[in-house]
Each structure stands twice: as structure tokens, then as C-alpha cells.
Amino acid sequence: xxxxxxxxxxxxxxxxxxxxxxxxxxxxxxxxxxxxxxxxxxxxxxxxxxxxxxxxxxxxxxxxxxxxxxxxxxxxxxxxxxxxxxxxxxxxxxxxxxxxxxxxxxxxxxxxxxxxxxxxxxxxxxxxxxxxxxxxxxxxxxxxxxxxxxxxxxxxxxxxxxxx
Numbered sequence: 001x002x003x004x005x006x007x008x009x010x011x012x013x014x015x016x017x018x019x020x021x022x023x024x025x026x027x028x029x030x031x032x033x034x035x036x037x038x039x040x041x042x043x044x045x046x047x048x049x050x051x052x053x054x055x056x057x058x059x060x061x062x063x064x065x066x067x068x069x070x071x072x073x074x075x076x077x078x079x080x081x082x083x084x085x086x087x088x089x090x091x092x093x094x095x096x097x098x099x100x101x102x103x104x105x106x107x108x109x110x111x112x113x114x115x116x117x118x119x120x121x122x123x124x125x126x127x128x129x130x131x132x133x134x135x136x137x138x139x140x141x142x143x144x145x146x147x148x149x150x151x152x153x154x155x156x157x158x159x160x161x162x163x164x
Contacts, residue, residue: 027148
């Protein structure tokens with residue numbers, strides 16, 4: 001039986017090849033849709049809080065969890081909303097890894113807009129889904145829909161005998 005996920009991935013790559021001038025590819029990301037309204041748990045080696053601009057910088061072995069979504073990086077800047085209420089966005093840099101269900105993505109940087117549930121990953125992006133892998137310059141992940149769009153020199157390796 002031809003795995004459904006692999007079939008979807010092949011269709012996405014074929015569509016991406018047909019529109020090579022745009023150099024974008026749409027893919028599924030994660031088996032569980034994330035909920036950006038859930039609390040965000042952050043652990044790190046150090047924390048610096050800046051009351052003046054409403055930000056907090058976590059450094060060293062930063063691990064972030066929100067529901068099923070996991071993100072790790074060397075440094076994460078958290079920017080709070082007006083009046084210091086709620087997280088507006090997070091900027092992660094240095095060996096960024098994003099995991100949602102069985103899917104994982106790596107990049108140099110990730111910008112997470114909490115209110116929209118969108119994460120934009122840039123710099124040597126690598127998406128792995130089981131035995132399959134895609135690389136690009138940029139990947140935009142919508143956690144609420146469980147989809148991602150890869151853009152900029154998209155390349156894939158398909159394993160037709162994989163379990164996905």
C-alpha cells in the first residue's frame with residue numbers, strides 16, 4: 001500500500017516543480033494541529049528581563065513547549081504585548097529545532113507570532129518527515145492548520161520504500 005503521507009509529499013513536490021519559477025512547496029506539518037492559545041513553558045540556562053521594552057531573553061539550552069509543539073534554540077527573545085500582557089512573539093536563533101508530532105524542522109532562525117500560530121523559519125531549513133527530507137531557504141509553518149510552505153531553492157529526497 002502506497003503511504004498517504006508520501007503520496008501527498010510527492011504531489012506537493014510535483015506541484016512545486018510545475019511552478020519552479022515561484023520556488024514554493026506546500027507540505028503537511030505535524031499530525032496534531034497545535035493550539036497557540038495554550039500556555040508556553042520555557043526553560044533555559046539564563047534569563048534577562050528588560051522592563052523598558054517588554055522583552056525577556058532566554059539563553060543557553062532553551063527549550064519551549066506549547067501543547068504538542070516543541071522548540072529548542074541557543075537563544076530566544078520573548079516580546080510581550082502592550083502593558084506586558086501576553087506573549088506577542090518569540091524570536092529564536094542558533095540551532096533552532098521545531099518538533100510537532102513525528103515531523104521535525106531545523107533552521108538558523110525562527111520567528112513565532114503567537115496570535116496567528118505562524119512560525120517562519122529561515123537559514124538552511126531542513127524538514128524531516130520519517131525517511132523523507134526537504135530543504136529550503138525559508139519555511140512558514142501554520143500550527144493551527146498543520147501546514148507549511150517551503151520557499152527558496154526547495155530540494156527533496158523521496159524514499160518510496162519508507163513507512164510514511
